[in-house]
Amino acid sequence: MxxxxxxxxxxxxxxxxxxxxxxxxxxxxxxxxxxxxxxxxxxxxxxxxxxxxxxxxxxxxxxxxxxxxxxxxxxxxxxxxxxxxxxxxxxxxxxxxxxxxxxxxxxxxxxxxxxxxxxxxxxxxxxxxNDVEAGELEAKSVLDKMGCKGNVVILEGPIGQSGQIQRLEGNQKALKACPDVKVLEMQTANWSRAEAQTLMENWLTAHPGQINGVIGQNDEMALGAIEAIKAANLKVSDFAIAGVDGVTDAINAVKRGEMASILQDxxxxxxxxxxxxxxxxxxxxxxxxxxxxxxxxxxxxxxxxxxxxxxxxxxxxxxxxxxxxxxx
CATH class of the missing domain: 3.40.50.2300 (Response regulator)
Structure with missing residues (x-):
């Protein structure tokens, strides 16, 4: 290449x-x-x-x-x-x-x-x-809300981009501290809200009632997961959800108590x-x-x-x- x-x-x-x-x-x-x-x-x-x-x-x-x-x-x-x-x-x-x-x-x-x-x-x-730090912080917020128990899914960035690589490293670092948490699914949604919504819809169907947390490696994907949860007539409050970036819609979602986010300036x-x-x-x-x-x-x-x-x-x-x- x-x-x-x-x-x-x-x-x-x-x-x-x-x-x-x-x-x-x-x-x-x-x-x-x-x-x-x-x-x-x-x-x-x-x-x-x-x-x-x-x-x-x-x-x-x-x-x-x-x-x-x-x-x-x-x-x-x-x-x-x-x-x-x-x-x-x-x-x-x-x-x-x-x-x-x-x-x-x-x-x-x-x-x-x-x-x-x-x-x-x-x-x-x-x-x-520091994207490793971001990945650890967002995953920890999800795992803390879950009490370090249950199942999570991870929405990854584009495979091969540094944000995906390093945030995943941080995600995994946080997960190691919670050995009772299982990762049910992990797949790229390419930083895209629409792709993440589709993936989350599929995962909710494949794992009914089993997903407790969503780790979105950026806010757009976390927001896509929220849209999928709402479309399935499920309560967003029943899930622990986090993203990274602090985009406008994510800040408003934090105000509503739907997710956690950290601002990347x-x-x-x-x-x-x-x-x-x-x-x-x-x-x-x-x-x-x-x-x-x-x-x-x-x-x-x-x-x-x-x-x-x-x-x-x-x-x-x-x-x-x-x-x-x-x-x-």
């Missing part, structure tokens, strides 16, 4: 040249794994609201990867050929994305990872959150990644996003650290309205 992807990008690498002069507007691109769901829409909107973009210092282009690793390779090809100064990468596939990073590196273009990881040592930096991940990307091109640059003051434990330093982790924020009935207000 990697050889194929490298071959697709070879001509772009040959044609590339060093970054633009420092006195010109910086041309920075961001390729996301997909823009269909709210989380990456928030992430992309946050990039466009970065002070350096709004002031005209940065000419920003956001690409929709359409949930296809090969599409993202082609987008890298375009950015290399058009001599972008830096690239922000939210990869669809933890392995396949390494070929694109290699090509950009060979072309002298720094790549900053954000939100999802790629197996490459060539990233300038990574700005995201898309704004901080996106704007932090752009600050790092600019720093990789302009060594004198100082961060302009307010997120560094918002999260003082995530220290800027010189803007050259390999990893910057944005903390998770549990969504509660007490902070739900404040979180919703921030979306307006």
């Amino acid at each position: 990697k050889k194929l992807l490298l071959g697709l990008l070879a001509t772009a690498v040959i044609a590339a040249s060093p970054a633009l002069a420092a006195d010109k507007k910086l041309k920075i691109g961001a390729t996301t794994y997909g823009l269909n769901a709210e989380f990456m829409q928030i992430w992309s909107a946050a990039l466009k609201q970065h002070p350096a973009v709004k002031s005209g210092m940065v000419d920003l282009t956001v690409f929709d990867g359409r949930y296809d690793a090969l599409v993202q390779q082609e987008q890298f090809n375009t950015m290399i050929t058009q001599k972008f100064d830096a690239i922000i990468f939210v990869p669809m596939d933890v392995e396949a994305g390494a070929a694109a990073v290699q090509a950009a590196h060979d072309a002298g273009i720094p790549v900053v990872g954000s939100n999802a990881r790629v197996n490459s040592d060539l990233l300038t930096s990574y700005v995201g959150s 898309a704004n901080a991940q996106a704007q932090g990644a752009l600050d790092i990307a600019i720093k990789a091109v302009d060594k004198d640059y100082q961060p302009q996003s307010p997120i560094w003051k918002q999260y003082p434990d995530m220290k800027w330093g010189e803007g050259t650290d390999k990893t910057y982790l944005v903390p998770w924020t549990p969504v509660t009935k007490d902070n739900a309205d404040k979180l919703l207000e921030s979306r307006k």
Whole structure:
């Protein structure tokens, strides 16, 4: 797979040249794994609201990867050929994305990872959150509500994406502490609410009265499970349900007592990644996003650290309205 992807990008690498002069507007691109769901829409909107973009210092282009690793390779090809100064990468596939990073590196273009990881040592930096921790936190909330007894189902993200891999690791870590809990089903719903609803409908039919908890590796899938439960005329309150991300519908579901969620701060991940990307091109640059003051434990330093982790924020009935207000 990697050889194929490298071959697709070879001509772009040959044609590339060093970054633009420092006195010109910086041309920075961001390729996301997909823009269909709210989380990456928030992430992309946050990039466009970065002070350096709004002031005209940065000419920003956001690409929709359409949930296809090969599409993202082609987008890298375009950015290399058009001599972008830096690239922000939210990869669809933890392995396949390494070929694109290699090509950009060979072309002298720094790549900053954000939100999802790629197996490459060539990233300038990574700005995201600890997905193993998220998987453990969400699973623990489900298991605590179940009293560490009963049966659960797990709705996974796209197989091969870092969020799926690492959140599953966290899910399993929490499950080890509850040996009396059985996992009845575990399958990908590809971060999709609709796919998760279909899976949950099938599982409710296959295991009538047996499912006590639902671990959704993101909020969209947890919300899909809730829709399936309602459609089956069952009580959502009879299930322990959790997701990850803190999307708008999930925050409202937390307010109604239907599920648990933890906020993954898309704004901080996106704007932090752009600050790092600019720093990789302009060594004198100082961060302009307010997120560094918002999260003082995530220290800027010189803007050259390999990893910057944005903390998770549990969504509660007490902070739900404040979180919703921030979306307006």
